Amino acid sequence: MNFFESQDRVRKNTAKLIFLFALAVITLIIMTNLLVMMVFGYINSDQLRDGETLIRQMDWRTFVAVGAGVSVVILVGSLYKIMALSAGGKVVAESLGGQLIPRDTEDLNRRKLLNVVEEMAIASGTPAPPVYLLADEPGINAFAAGFSPRDAVIGVTQGAIDHLTRDQLQGVIAHEFSHTFNGDMRLNIRLMGVLNGILIVGIIGYYILYSTSFSRHRRGGDKNAGGILALAIGLMVIGFAGTFFGGLIKASVSRQREYLADATAVQFTRNPSGIAGALKRIGGLEQGSKVANPGAPEISHAFFAQGISGFMQALAATHPPLAKRILRIDPHWDGNFDNSEKIDRPQDEVQAAKTETATREQTTKKVAAVAVGAAVTDVMKAIDQIGNPKRETINYARSLISELPGAVKEAAHEPYGARAVIYCLVLDKEQVVRAKQLKQLRDHADPDVAALTFSLMPRMNELDVKYRLPLIDIAIPALKQLSISQYKAFRGNLLALIEMDSKIDLLEWSLQKILFTHLDGQFFKLPRTPARYSRPAQVKKEIELILSVMAYAGQQNQSDAEKAFDSAAQSLELSEPALRARGEIRLSDVDAALEKLAGLKLLAKPRLLKACVASIVRDQRVLPVEVELLRAFSDVLGCPIPPVT
DSSP states (O other): OOHHHHHHHHHHHHHHHHHHHHHHHHHHHHHHHHHHHHHHHHHTGGGOSTTHHHHHHTOHHHHHHHHHHHHHHHHHHHHHHHHHTTTOHHHHHHHTTOEEOOTTOOOHHHHHHHHHHHHHHHHHTSOOOOEEEETTOOSOOEEEESSSGGGOEEEEEHHHHHHOOHHHHHHHHHHHHHHHHTTHHHHHHHHHHHHHHHHHHHHHHHHHHHHHHHHHHHHTTOHHHHHHHHHHHHHHHHHHHHHHHHHHHHHHHHHHHHHHHHHHHHHHHSOHHHHHHHHHHHHHSTTTTOOOSTTHHHHGGGBSSOOOOSHHHHHTOSSOOHHHHHHHHOTTOOSOOOOOOOOOOTHHHHHHHHTTHHHHHHHHHHHHTGGGTTTHHHHHHHTTTTTOOOHHHHHHHHHHHHHSOHHHHHHHTSHHHHHHHHHHHTOOSSHHHHHHHHHHHHHHSOHHHHHHHHHHHHHHHHOOGGGHHHHHHHHHHHHTTSOHHHHHHHHHHHHHHHHTTSOOOHHHHHHHHHHHHHHHHHHSOOOOOOOOBOSGGGGHHHHHHHHHHHHHHHOSSHHHHHHHHHHHHHHHTOSSOOOOOGGGOOHHHHHHHHHHHTTBOGGGHHHHHHHHHHHHGGGTOOOHHHHHHHHHHHHHHTOOOOOOO
16 A cells, blocks of 8 residues: 555544544434433423333423534534644654653663664655654654644653664664654544544533532522432543443554554564564563553553553454564564564664665765656656655665765754755855845844854865755754744745746755744744545646656756657647647746645645656656655655655
């Protein structure tokens, strides 16, 4: 199952969730109606004549009124929770006591975790998500939370980094990245909202009972007070039923997703012993995968392993049993869990980098061979690797990170330096224009950022173009830590630098498109683009414009551009496609076209990206500007493309 099929399946699971939610609401409405009728029947028992009053309570108007009230309460409770979580995964992480791990941490285990996450992110073609540590949790567990990869975070318990080796930790992180790319995070957020709505009825009962306990002495033996007390207790019982339904819903939706994430993690790492070893360590550890934070039950379905225990959790477990998960990965497992204390030594992280020497040598040869077409196969495979990068791609990402100059790499990891690195990427080679750009930074940028930009310029000038995208991906998480005023200033300066030469080339446009796609949603409230278009014909003009840009990016000759465009159009089976004239293409129109194309339905997006690839490989060579354009297009469409190695 590929990235797009997994995302489509999640949409179908969302429909299943809606059905189960509706079923639970109907059941709660019926139970609440019965409770209300019994309470009012008790209060009015003096008027009973052969059951007449109880029957009178069971009329349709009462049923509809109670049903509407319960529905509104549940719906408001669900929407409130979803809105509270709209800020992204950091809200979930912080609710569990998670603390953001700073990039400059000196703790070797935490640094190992950050390195593993960063390698996985760059190999996946996405910025590294912020990593939160649940420092008070000795069990082994982890989770991914957020609405999309753009606002996702990874949460990891202290037990995970204390007890897992690097390979095992990589298996766990790959599992969580799988949830990110399979769309499970958004489904988990919706589950949290739905369950909060279902539980709200019981919460109301608790508050009624709480308030009644303070006023009962004033009512004495008043039958109304007894009725209210019965109503409160009844609502709490219904709340318990809501908890039961919530457990069943979570189990129904999430169990199979765990098997899928395990399998995808093995595909990511090509190392079954990594994730299998992590599961065996959980089974052998006294604390297992338990998360003690009071907020754990709410997010239990998003954990790497079963995070809470008890009768209800055993009845409707959100995760398959450890033994079943291990046997699916390691059919020859002997049934013994790992209770040893063997973990990575501090120097193992250094050794992990040294073992990549051979990979870096292979990479160097491969990059040198790009000029004769060796990258063509890689770019053709890129679409199929969306959400499922190969082991070779992860090794390539690690080698790129290790080859970066230390000063540049460290700068890209923190907010001041990240701005300086991005500024350096758009500085013009023409000295007159560069002088104007540097004056812009001296006059309008933060003085420390401007000074750092000047000091990084010599090293940045020497960097190969292959490091542009990894540097952007490393810088984006650091840029997300800016204040809103700092981001606005950075954004304004970046646009000013780009426009300084009175023209915007495609590399500059791609850089700003990738950056703003990931960052604007962090600082500004942006509307979500609904999926509307399932056929290319519905957005033909926009597709023609995008394919025209791609054709001209790789070809200077008009005839060659026409051939590249025709190859792309044929893969989409467009009727009478028209290549736009080079002079008629404006980047503002490209922006508008991409905004509309973001409304393509999931299974239509890979067709467009494959058409772009068809244009790129038409001449059997791959240019850096073509790769960066493809990355920009894919980011806008929400389809993270692994780096072309």
